Each structure stands twice: as C-alpha cells, then as structure tokens.
Amino acid sequence: MKKRVILLGPPGAGKGTHAKSLTVAMHIPHISTGDMLRDARSRGTELGKQADSYMSSGALVPDALVNGIVAERLASETNGYLLDGYPRTIAQAEYLSACGEKIDAVVLIDVADDVLIERIVGRLSCPNCGAVYHRTNMPPKVSGKCDACGKDLVQRADDNEVTVRQRLEAYHKQTQPLVDYYDKLGLLSKIDGAGSVEDGFAQLKKVLEF
Ligand code: ADP
Ligand code: ZN
Numbered sequence: 001m002k003k004r005v006i007l008l009g010p011p012g013a014g015k016g017t018h019a020k021s022l023t024v025a026m027h028i029p030h031i032s033t034g035d036m037l038r039d040a041r042s043r044g045t046e047l048g049k050q051a052d053s054y055m056s057s058g059a060l061v062p063d064a065l066v067n068g069i070v071a072e073r074l075a076s077e078t079n080g081y082l083l084d085g086y087p088r089t090i091a092q093a094e095y096l097s098a099c100g101e102k103i104d105a106v107v108l109i110d111v112a113d114d115v116l117i118e119r120i121v122g123r124l125s126c127p128n129c130g131a132v133y134h135r136t137n138m139p140p141k142v143s144g145k146c147d148a149c150g151k152d153l154v155q156r157a158d159d160n161e162v163t164v165r166q167r168l169e170a171y172h173k174q175t176q177p178l179v180d181y182y183d184k185l186g187l188l189s190k191i192d193g194a195g196s197v198e199d200g201f202a203q204l205k206k207v208l209e210f
Contacts, residue, residue: 001210002105003028003080006087008178009109010171011164012116012123013193014200016132018109019084021201026210029077033086035130036069037061038156042127058158058166060174063091071099080104088175093182106182107207109193109200113168120164124153138197 005028007015016032023030037055040048047069051061070086087093096103111119122135126146133140133153140147158167182188191203 001026002208004102004104005081005208006083006103006106006182007085007109008106008175008182009193010111010113010116010175011167012120013109013111014197015084015109016130017138017197018200018204019082020131022082022204022208025205026080026082026208028080028082030082030084031070031073031077031086032084032130033066033070033088034084036073037066038127040069055158056163058163058170060088060170063089063095067092067095070096074099074101087178090177090181093178103182103187105189105208106178106187107204108179108188108190110190111193115194116168117161117164120159121161123155123159125156125159126151127154 003026005022007019009015016034019030019032022028037048037051041052041055042048047065050065054061066086066088070092074081087096119134119137122137124133124135124140124144125131126133126149128151129146129149131146131148132138133147140153144153145151146153158164179188189207191200191207193200
C-alpha cells in the first residue's frame with residue numbers, strides 16, 4: 001500500500017470527497033491545506049487574516065504561508081498521509097522534497113472544466129468535519145445537515161461561479177505543471193474523475209494498492 005500520497009487535481013475533482021473515504025480505508029490522516037486555512041481564518045489567527053483575501057478571490061495563498069503550516073503538520077506524521085490541495089506550485093513541491101519527505105504516489109484526478117464548474121457551484125460543505133455534498137448529485141440524507149456529524153451545511157464563500165473561474169485559472173497556470181514534474185519522477189498515476197464517486201474510488205484502490 002502507498003502510504004505517502006498526494007492527491008492532485010483541479011478544484012471540484014473530488015479530492016476532498018475521496019480523501020474522506022481513503023483516510024478510513026487506508027488508516028492514514030487526511031491533510032488538507034484548504035481545510036487548515038479555512039480553520040485559521042475562522043479562528044481569526046494571523047495566518048487566517050493574511051490568507052483571507054487570496055482565498056476569497058480564488059487566488060493561491062503565497063507559498064511561504066502555506067509551506068509553514070504544512071511543515072509543522074508533517075513533522076508529526078510518521079505513518080504516512082494523504083495530502084489534499086498541497087503542493088499546488090512547483091515551489092511547494094520543491095519545499096516538500098527539501099523537507100526530506102519521500103512521496104510514494106501522486107494521483108491526478110482528471111475532470112473537464114465544464115463538469116467542475118457545475119459541481120462546485122452546487123457544492124455544500126460541512127464547516128465542522130469537512131464532508132462535502134452536492135445539492136443534486138450527492139445530497140445529504142437530511143436536507144441541509146451533515147450525514148457524518150449533523151451540523152448545518154454551508155456553501156463555501158468561494159464556491160461561486162466567478163471565483164471558481166479564478167481558481168481554475170490558478171490551477172491551470174500554477175498547479176498543472178506539477179503533473180509533468182511528478183511524471184518525470186515516475187510517481188504519477190492518472191484516474192478519470194468524471195464518473196461516479198464509487199467509480200473514482202475503485203480506481204484509487206487499484207492505484208494506491210489497498
Ligand atoms: P479547492 O481545491 O476546492 O479549490 P481548497 O479547499 O483546496 O479548495 O482550497 C481553497 C483555497 O485555499 C484556494 O483557492 C487557495 O486560496 C487556498 N489554498 C489551499 N491550499 C493551498 C496551497 N497549497 N497553496 C496556496 N493556496 C492554497
Ligand atoms: Zn460534518
């Protein structure tokens with residue numbers, strides 16, 4: 001089984017959704033820089049304040065801010081991890097490598113842009129546990145409530161069409177180069193994320209060998 005894993009893919013590809021199931025199936029922690037930054041923002045920490053304007057506009061938060069929180073977190077993980085939303089730039093990937101982290105697998109979850117926009121604009125998120133739903137494609141059992149923890153679901157402020165287009169642009173310009181970067185290192189696998197959640201999960205199971 002691959003233990004130190006990076007999930008790569010555009011916003012809305014299903015990284016967060018799959019990470020929630022993978023963390024249970026593989027017994028490794030889910031580390032989402034997006035969740036960490038949203039948490040910092042809601043607690044009003046210095047980092048949260050600095051990251052806020054970037055996140056609201058759909059831009060990437062500067063590498064130095066994000067690298068700092070990841071380094072602290074990874075240092076305490078000895079049994080592997082599932083990185084979701086990090087690295088997102090070549091500079092972040094180089095930083096990760098300079099930290100001495102040896103990655104076992106990088107999985108690109110591939111989905112076309114038009115599908116992503118539809119998914120994100122209908123997305124509902126749990127502010128408490130990070131679970132994700134979709135108004136029509138993947139509704140919660142009780143309308144507006146998280147299946148996992150019962151808290152009220154919210155639409156993320158950056159899940160609107162204007163900001164989504166910014167995020168997709170940031171992905172194509174700044175994050176997509178990582179596909180080649182990890183391919184050259186022989187670490188990249190690609191799965192098709194356009195189908196159902198079950199279908200995506202079955203592909204991940206093969207690639208990550210669990
Ligand atoms: P999504 O993948 O749906 O766009 P995330 O929850 O991963 O959402 O990220 C939300 C926002 O947090 C991003 O748009 C960006 O502003 C910021 N962010 C998260 N991870 C990183 C990162 N590794 N580097 C820079 N910014 C990040
Ligand atoms: Zn929840």
